[in-house]
Amino acid sequence: MGKRLTKRNEDYSKWYNELVVGADLAENSGVRGCMVIKPYGFAIWEKMQAELDRMFKETGHENAYFPLFIPKSYLSKEASHVEGFAKECAVVTHYRLKNAEDGSGIIVDPDAKLEEELIVRPTSETIIWDTYRRWIQSYRDLPLLINQWANVVRWEMRTRLFLRTAEFLWQEGHTAHATEPEAIEEAEKIMNLYADFAENHMAMPVIKGLKTESERFAGAVETYCIEGMMQDGKALQAGTSHFLGQNFAKAFDVKFATKEGKQEYVWATSWGVSTRLVGALIMTHSDDNGLVLPPKLAPIQVVIIPIYKGLEQLDAISEKIKPLVKELRSKGISVKFDNRDTHKPGFKFNEYELKGVPVRLAVGQRDLENGTYEVARRDTLTKEVVPMDGVVAKIEFLLEDIQKNIYQKARDFRDTHITKVDTYEEFKTILEEKGGFISAHWDGTLETENRIKDETKATIRCIPIDDEREAGLCMVTGKRSERRVLFAKAY
Amino acid sequence: MGKRLTKRNEDYSKWYNELVVGADLAENSGVRGCMVIKPYGFAIWEKMQAELDRMFKETGHENAYFPLFIPKSYLSKEASHVEGFAKECAVVTHYRLKNAEDGSGIIVDPDAKLEEELIVRPTSETIIWDTYRRWIQSYRDLPLLINQWANVVRWEMRTRLFLRTAEFLWQEGHTAHATEPEAIEEAEKIMNLYADFAENHMAMPVIKGLKTESERFAGAVETYCIEGMMQDGKALQAGTSHFLGQNFAKAFDVKFATKEGKQEYVWATSWGVSTRLVGALIMTHSDDNGLVLPPKLAPIQVVIIPIYKGLEQLDAISEKIKPLVKELRSKGISVKFDNRDTHKPGFKFNEYELKGVPVRLAVGQRDLENGTYEVARRDTLTKEVVPMDGVVAKIEFLLEDIQKNIYQKARDFRDTHITKVDTYEEFKTILEEKGGFISAHWDGTLETENRIKDETKATIRCIPIDDEREAGLCMVTGKRSERRVLFAKAY
Numbered sequence: 009m010g011k012r013l014t015k016r017n018e019d020y021s022k023w024y025n026e027l028v029v030g031a032d033l034a035e036n037s038g039v040r041g042c043m044v045i046k047p048y049g050f051a052i053w054e055k056m057q058a059e060l061d062r063m064f065k066e067t068g069h070e071n072a073y074f075p076l077f078i079p080k081s082y083l084s085k086e087a088s089h090v091e092g093f094a095k096e097c098a099v100v101t102h103y104r105l106k107n108a109e110d111g112s113g114i115i116v117d118p119d120a121k122l123e124e125e126l127i128v129r130p131t132s133e134t135i136i137w138d139t140y141r142r143w144i145q146s147y148r149d150l151p152l153l154i155n156q157w158a159n160v161v162r163w164e165m166r167t168r169l170f171l172r173t174a175e176f177l178w179q180e181g182h183t184a185h186a187t188e189p190e191a192i193e194e195a196e197k198i199m200n201l202y203a204d205f206a207e208n209h210m211a212m213p214v215i216k217g218l219k220t221e222s223e224r225f226a227g228a229v230e231t232y233c234i235e236g237m238m239q240d241g242k243a244l245q246a247g248t249s250h251f252l253g254q255n256f257a258k259a260f261d262v263k264f265a266t267k268e269g270k271q272e273y274v275w276a277t278s279w280g281v282s283t284r285l286v287g288a289l290i291m292t293h294s295d296d297n298g299l300v301l302p303p304k305l306a307p308i309q310v311v312i313i314p315i316y317k318g319l320e321q322l323d324a325i326s327e328k329i330k331p332l333v334k335e336l337r338s339k340g341i342s343v344k345f346d347n348r349d350t351h352k353p354g355f356k357f358n359e360y361e362l363k364g365v366p367v368r369l370a371v372g373q374r375d376l377e378n379g380t381y382e383v384a385r386r387d388t389l390t391k392e393v394v395p396m397d398g399v400v401a402k403i404e405f406l407l408e409d410i411q412k413n414i415y416q417k418a419r420d421f422r423d424t425h426i427t428k429v430d431t432y433e434e435f436k437t438i439l440e441e442k443g444g445f446i447s448a449h450w451d452g453t454l455e456t457e458n459r460i461k462d463e464t465k466a467t468i469r470c471i472p473i474d475d476e477r478e479a480g481l482c483m484v485t486g487k488r489s490e491r492r493v494l495f496a497k498a499y
Numbered sequence: 500m501g502k503r504l505t506k507r508n509e510d511y512s513k514w515y516n517e518l519v520v521g522a523d524l525a526e527n528s529g530v531r532g533c534m535v536i537k538p539y540g541f542a543i544w545e546k547m548q549a550e551l552d553r554m555f556k557e558t559g560h561e562n563a564y565f566p567l568f569i570p571k572s573y574l575s576k577e578a579s580h581v582e583g584f585a586k587e588c589a590v591v592t593h594y595r596l597k598n599a600e601d602g603s604g605i606i607v608d609p610d611a612k613l614e615e616e617l618i619v620r621p622t623s624e625t626i627i628w629d630t631y632r633r634w635i636q637s638y639r640d641l642p643l644l645i646n647q648w649a650n651v652v653r654w655e656m657r658t659r660l661f662l663r664t665a666e667f668l669w670q671e672g673h674t675a676h677a678t679e680p681e682a683i684e685e686a687e688k689i690m691n692l693y694a695d696f697a698e699n700h701m702a703m704p705v706i707k708g709l710k711t712e713s714e715r716f717a718g719a720v721e722t723y724c725i726e727g728m729m730q731d732g733k734a735l736q737a738g739t740s741h742f743l744g745q746n747f748a749k750a751f752d753v754k755f756a757t758k759e760g761k762q763e764y765v766w767a768t769s770w771g772v773s774t775r776l777v778g779a780l781i782m783t784h785s786d787d788n789g790l791v792l793p794p795k796l797a798p799i800q801v802v803i804i805p806i807y808k809g810l811e812q813l814d815a816i817s818e819k820i821k822p823l824v825k826e827l828r829s830k831g832i833s834v835k836f837d838n839r840d841t842h843k844p845g846f847k848f849n850e851y852e853l854k855g856v857p858v859r860l861a862v863g864q865r866d867l868e869n870g871t872y873e874v875a876r877r878d879t880l881t882k883e884v885v886p887m888d889g890v891v892a893k894i895e896f897l898l899e900d901i902q903k904n905i906y907q908k909a910r911d912f913r914d915t916h917i918t919k920v921d922t923y924e925e926f927k928t929i930l931e932e933k934g935g936f937i938s939a940h941w942d943g944t945l946e947t948e949n950r951i952k953d954e955t956k957a958t959i960r961c962i963p964i965d966d967e968r969e970a971g972l973c974m975v976t977g978k979r980s981e982r983r984v985l986f987a988k989a990y
C-alpha cells in the first residue's frame with residue numbers, strides 16, 4: 009500500500025502485474041506457473057461462479073464431477089485432441105514416495121511405477137465420453153446436459169497471473185445430443201449465455217464469432233467464441249463453446265438407439281470459461297489508481313469509513329451506521345464498515361480505491377451534526393455530500409449507474425478501436441499505431457493467416473457472427489473474400 | 500430400477516454399493532480408485548457445501564485457492580507429515596507427451612522430466628504454510644482464517660464409492676494464530692461447527708472427542724473429531740479438526756512480530772470434511788427400499804406424480820398443479836413435477852423411493868374431483884389423503900417432521916448401541932454379537948491400543964469430550980485409567 013502503481017501508458021504489462029499483487033488478488037506460488045488466488049481475488053471468482061452456475065441451471069444443465077486423472081490411452085483416442093494437448097501435459101508416473109536407502113531423504117519409490125501413466129486433465133472430453141458410453145443407450149437418455157467446476161492443468165511455459173497459468177480453475181460443460189442441429193443450437197446457446205454474462209455482469213462488451221480452423225479447439229468441428237478488447241487494444245478470448253460433431257462419440261464408441269430403433273453416434277458440445285475472466289475484468293475497467301469493479305461482481309459493494317478523533321466519536325458514528333448497514337444488507341448489498349483503529353482514513357481511502365470498491369461512504373463528526381454522508385464513486389472518482397435520509401436510494405442508484413457507466417465506457421473504447429482496412433500496408437500501420445481490432449478481408453487460407461501472423465503477430469480473433477456480410481478482396485493476396493474477419497494481437 | 504436392493508441384514512456392504520449406483524449417486528470410473536459423482540449425488544454434495552460455506556463465512560473465514568501440486572521438498576519439511584502421506588502419493592515426474600519414434604503411439608517424453616517431482620496434494624498444509632510465510636509479518640496479520648474447496652489425492656489401495664476414493668472432494672481450513680489458546684479455541688470451534696452441521700443438517704448424531712496419538716493427523720499436536728455410527732454398528736469419522744501447534748510454522752519458518760516487538764512462531768490449525776459425508780448420510784438413514792434423505796439436504800424435497808389416462812387428464816392435473824409448484828418454490832422448497840409420459844406412475848413411485856425424496860404427492864382424476872392429494876412420506880413409508888387447501892402447510896410440517904424423525908431414529912439406534920464394558924472378554928463378545936461403540940477403560944499406552952486392534956479389529960474412535968470423567972482400570976492390563984474411551988470397528 010502507499011506505493012503508487014506504474015501508469016498504464018508507461019507499461020501496461022507492469023501495471024497489470026503490480027495491480028494483481030497490490031490489490032491482493034493473486035500471487036505466484038513456489039510451484040512453477042501455479043498461482044495462489046488470495047481471498048479478495050477468489051471472492052470475485054466466487055461471484056462469477058454463482059451467477060454462471062445459476063445461468064447454467066436455468067438452461068437445464070446439472071453439475072457432476074469426473075476424475076482429475078486421465079489414462080494416457082484415453083487421451084490418445086481422438087487424434088487431433090491428443091495432438092493439441094500432448095505438449096503441455098502433467099504426467100503422473102508413480103504412486104508412492106519412500107526414504108532413500110542411503111539416507112539422502114525422500115525419493116520417488118521406483119517399485120511404485122504405474123502400469124499406465126495418468127495425465128492430469130487439461131480438459132475432460134476423453135474421460136467424460138468414456139463415461140457417457142455407459143450412460144447413453146437410447147434417445148430417452150438424450151440430451152445429456154452436464155457441467156463440471158474443476159481445476160485443470162496445461163503446462164504453459166510462459167505464465168501470467170490469471171491470464172495464463174499452469175493450473176487454472178474453470179467450468180467445462182459437456183453435452184450429448186441426438187441430432188446435429190440440436191448440438192449446434194446448444195453450442196450457440198452457450199456462446200450467447202457467455203456473452204450475456206460478459207456484458208451484463210462483467211460490464212465487458214464482447215464480439216461473438218467463429219474461430220478459423222487453425223484456432224479451433226483440438227477435436228472440435230466448430231469453435232464459437234467471445235472476444236473482449238483490453239485497454240491496450242489487445243484481444244482476450246473470454247469463453248469458447250465447441251461443436252464437436254461426432255468426433256468423441258466415434259472415438260469412444262457412444263451410440264444410441266433412435267426412436268426408430270437404429271444405432272447412431274451421439275452429437276456433442278463442450279464449452280468453458282476460466283479464472284482468466286478475472287484477468288479480463290481487471291484489464292477492461294481498471295485505472296492508474298487501481299481496480300475498478302462492476303458492482304455486480306464486487307465482493308464489497310459499499311465501504312463505510314469513519315473519520316474520528318477518540319473512541320467517543322467512533323462510538324457515535326458506529327451507532328449511526330448500524331441501522332444503515334442493516335438496511336443495505338437487507339437489500340442484498342454487501343457492505344463493509346471499516347472501523348480498524350490501526351489505520352488512518354487516508355490509508356483506507358487508498359486501499360479501497362486500489363481494491364476497486366464501487367461506492368465509498370465517509371462519515372465524520374461534522375457529518376453527524378449536519379445529517380450527511382460524503383459519498384464517492386470509484387469509476388469517476390467524484391464525490392458529493394448526501395443527506396442521510398436519502399443515502400440508501402443514492403447508493404442503489406450509484407450501484408446501477410456505475411455498472412452501466414463502466415460498460416458504456418468500455419464499449420465506447422472498443423467501438424472506436426475497431427478499424428476497417430482494405431490494404432495490408434494500412435493494416436500494419438493501424439496495428440502498430442492505433443492497435444485494437446482490425447476488420448479486413450482474408451482469402452480463407454491457412455497460408456495467408458500464417459503469413460499475417462508471422463509478419464505482424466496479429467491473429468484472426470474470429471469471424472464475427474453479428475456482422476453484415478460484405479464480400480471483397482483479401483488484403484494480402486487479392487483473392488476473393490466472402491466477408492471481413494477480425495484481426496488483433498491477443499492475450 | 501425395478502431390481503430390488505439386497506437387504507441390509509443380508510449383506511450391508513453389498514446393499515450400500517447397490518444403493519449408491521442404483522440411486523444414481525456415483526459410479527466407478529476407468530481410473531483406478533477414482534469415482535464419477537453423478538448429478539444426483541453431486542447435488543447432495545452441493546447442498547452440503549452451501550451450508551458449510553455459509554457457516555465458515557459466518558465465523559469469519561474466507562475462501563482462497565492454493566496450487567494442486569506440492570514440490571517434493573515442501574512435503575518433506577515436516578517429518579511426521581511426510582511420514583504419514585509418503586505411501587499414498589500420486590507423483591508428477593514429466594510435463595510432456597510425444598509420438599514414439601517407432602510409431603507405437605503416444606509416450607511420455609523422456610526429455611521433459613521435471614527437475615523436482617511434484618506431488619498431487621494429499622492435503623495442503625505444506626504449500627499453504629510456504630505461502631503464509633509471505634503473508635504473515637506482524638500480529639496485525641493474525642488471525643488468518645482461510646478455507647479452500649478442493650480435490651485431493653491419496654493413493655488408497657482399497658477404495659469404496661464416497662467412503663474411500665483415491666481422489667476426493669473436500670474443504671480444508673488452514674488458520675494461523677498469535678497464541679496457543681486461540682488456536683486451540685479455533686480447532687474446538689470447528690469441531691463444534693462440524694457437529695452442528697452433522698446433527699442439524701445431516702440429521703446424524705455424532706460424538707465429539709479427541710483422537711489418541713496413534714490416530715492423530717500426521718503433523719498434529721491434537722486431533723479433534725466427530726464420530727457417527729452407521730446402521731451396521733460401525734463407526735465413521737465424519738470430520739476432523741487439528742491443533743497443529745507450531746509444527747508447520749517451524750518447518751516453514753513462519754514468525755510474526757508481537758505487539759512487544761518479539762519474533763515468535765505462529766500457531767496453527769487445519770480441519771476438513773469431504774465427500775465421505777455423502778457415504779455417512781447414506782449409511783445413517785437409508786433402508787431396504789433405498790435412500791432416505793434429510794429434507795435439508797435433499798436435492799428434490801417434494802415430487803408430484805400425476806396419475807392420468809390421456810392428455811386431457813394430464814392437462815387438467817398440470818393446470819391444478821401449477822400454482823402449487825409456484826407457491827412451494829416461493830417458500831424455498833424444491834419441487835419436481837414429473838410429467839414424463841414415458842414411464843408409469845408405479846415406476847416413478849419406486850424411483851423416488853429409491854432416490855429418497857422426502858415427500859411424494861400423487862394426484863389423479865378422483866383427487867381433482869374430491870379436491871385432495873395423496874401425500875406420502877419417505878421415512879415412514881406412510882401415506883394419507885389431504886385436502887388441497889391445507890397441502891402447503893402439510894408439506895411444510897412434513898419436511899420439518901421428517902428431519903426431526905430421522906435424527907431421533909438414528910439417535911435412538913446410536914444410544915442403544917453404546918455399551919459400557921469392564922472386562923476384555925465382555926468387550927470381545929459385545930463387539931462380535933451386538934457391535935456398535937464400546938465404552939471401556941484403557942491404560943493409555945500404544946501397546947495396549949495396538950493389541951486390542953490386532954486381536955479384535957476395533958480401534959479407539961475417540962476420547963469423548965462431553966463424557967463425565969470416571970477413573971477405573973484398563974480392561975486389558977488392569978492398569979489405572981483416568982477415563983473411559985470409545986472403541987469400535989470403523990469405516
Ligand SMILES: [Zn+2]
Binds near residue numbers: 425442
Ligand atoms: Zn486509442
Ligand SMILES: [Zn+2]
Binds near residue numbers: 916933
Ligand atoms: Zn442392534
